[in-house]
Amino acid sequence: MADILVVEDKDSLRAMLRATMESRGYAVEEAADAYEARRRLQGSRYLVVLTDLRLPAGSGFDVLQAAREADPQASVLVMTAYGTVDEAVRAMKEGAADFLTKPVDTDHLLLLLDRAVERRRLFTEYVLLKEEQQRRFGLPRVLGEDPAFKEALLAIQRAAATDATVLILGESGTGKELMARTLHQLSARSKGPFVAINCAAIPEALLENELFGHEKGAFTGAHARKAGRAELAHRGTLFLDEIGDLPLSLQAKILRLVQERQFERVGGVQTLTVDLRVVAATNRDLKEAVARKEFRDDLFFRLSVFPVTIPPLRRRRGDIPLLAEASLQRFASDVGRRGLELSEEARRALLDHSWPGNVRELQNCIERAVILCDGDRILPEHLRLGGAREDGPTLADVLDLSGTLAEVTRRAAEAAEGEALRRALREAGGDRGRAAEKLGIGASTLSRRMRALGIEGGPAGPR
Ligand SMILES: Nc1ncnc2c1ncn2[C@@H]1O[C@H](COP(=O)(O)OP(=O)(O)OP(=O)(O)O)[C@@H](O)[C@H]1O
Ligand SMILES: [Mg+2]
Known part of the structure; x- marks a missing residue:
């Protein structure tokens, strides 16, 4: 397969271009008119297509179109005669990567060519990285058969078909973030970004900056303009985690974002408009926060257009064995002990526990058991659940060790x-x-x- 297709009707120029590119180590194929170029593009893929704009049997625009149909990522460079730069501009608008004026300067040609090939290489690398990341950190399967849970999942699926603001409610560790990500994946915005921000984890003074970004010079240390999460979420989903902890001072700005999709960067006067869906989550009782005047009622109403409540694990005990097995499979295979099983007694102990830390606590418990168990069956003592029911959970049960230190x-x-x-x-x-x-x-x-x-x-x- 060739790297480059050169389309030029003048034989001497085509030969010169070919020689130049081959001297750089590129494999080159030629076409003398638009018809032949289209034919070649249907059968082969090229990293770069270099084409004249004036051609027999069609034009460079036809070649450009055919190249982009064959491969949307193809880089097309167009050549244009002196004095017809407006045509080159039109070609760029139609997707050409760059243009050269005739007579062609070979140094300039090689520069553009190297850049186009590099861009292509980076793109491929990016796609591969993204796939690799999906494989390694892809969404875990959402498990749950209990009717109460299925109802929540169904609501998420319904919401995914709309662009409505969604509020996910549930205790800590019930899977709110997983549901938010699932919602995004199922929605028409799945190709866009999913951008999360944890309103509880970021100090109030920094939160506005994190959410909306800042202009250069907005404060000491703001050396350059920075985009905030709202801006990054353009055409995607903005996940406002722990919205119940959003300081009052920022609630009006979030209300405006939810309502108008508008905001200003810190220190900025220009109003920005973004296209995003807002998904918020909290484990707090927002209604109560409203009653205590800690949460604006207008924001609360805006957010609750489509509330989805994820039931705690103790209200859907039937899902405990399912989730436990899935965790066991994962952790056991991580440490190369695929045969590891839950004993009947351990299963019963899991069913009896109250799981204040919900699915996360269950996962941590199984992970610990895998480490503690030497044999091939997990016994109740490996689960370390003893007494937890009466005394409430120990810190270790509910500690979430994920994320940065x-x-x-x-x-x-x-x-x-x-x-x-x-x-x-x-x-x-x-x-x-x-x-x-x-x-x-x-x-x-x-x-x-x-x-x-x-x-x-x-x-x-x-x-
Ligand atoms: N139904 C489910 N199926 C499979 N895994 C689940 C399910 N629910 C939760 N999990 C897993 O449990 C863990 C906790 O879920 P997640 O972080 O989404 O909870 P959360 O409600 O956001 O918790 P917190 O309030 O503590 O932030 C994650 O590892 C998640 O993948
Ligand atoms: Mg969470």
Whole structure:
């Protein structure tokens, strides 16, 4: 297969072009008119097509069209006589990669050629990388047979056929992000980007910048314009994870994004309009947050056009064995122990557990069991579920070790902080003043942290 097809009616010029390109190591085929070029393009693929615009039996535009039909990624370079640059411009509008004016300067030709081939190589590499990434990190299969779960999945499928804003509700670890990704994959936007932002993980001061980007010079350190997540999600899906933690200060801007698809970069005056679908998720009770005036009611109503609730695992126990088996298969094959099985007793223990950390907790539990088990059957003691039912989960059960160290540490710190606050509140009989004193913080700090961590409590003042 040749690398390059050169289409030129003047024999001497065609021979010269061919010699130049061959001297660079390219394999070249020739066509003397548009008809022959089309015929060759139907039978072969070329990295680059170099064509004159004025040709017998058609024109360079026909060649351009045929090349792009045969291979949308083909790079087409057109040659144009001096004084007819407007034709070259038209060719570029129709998809030509670049143009050369005649008489052809060979250095310029080789430069464009090398660039076109490089562009092609990068594109191929990108496609391969994307495929590889899909294979390695592709969406896990969504498992679940329980009617309550199927109902949620069906709602996601229905929503995928529309462009409506979707709000996914569910406890931690129930699969909200997986559902959001699945929704995107099933939607007409699947070829576009899926861009996620976790509203709880990013400090308030940085969140607006992350969401909407900034202009050069918007603040010290803003050396260049930067696109935010909303901009990156153009033609795709923007996933606003943990929307319940979105600070009030940003809620109006998100409302405008959801409603008008419009926003401004930080430090910018120009209004940008994007084409995106918003999917939001939270494990908090937004209605309650609205009642507490922590969440704008207009934003809440906008987001709840299409709410989907994923039931916790304890409400769909029938799915536990299914999910456990799938995790077992995966983790066991990861460590090269495909024969590993769940014992009947272990299966029963799994069914009895309450799974406050839901599917994620189940996955972590199975992963740990695979490591702890030396034999070929997983026994109840490998699951380490003992007593967890009465005492609630241990930290290790609900710790999510995925992501960067910073993320893991932040989650762990929040989990510990949450436990400490709850305990102090419990011991103080719900009296925030006394609880705060015990913790060595002010009452307003306590209230703020409770809000941030989604902890409910009695009235703010002492009773
Ligand atoms: N139905 C399911 N089938 C297969 N895997 C699932 C299912 N539900 C959840 N998972 C897996 O469980 C893990 C947790 O899911 P995910 O991160 O989507 O939950 P989440 O609700 O976003 O949790 P959090 O509130 O903690 O962010 C992921 O590894 C996900 O792939
Ligand atoms: Mg999540």
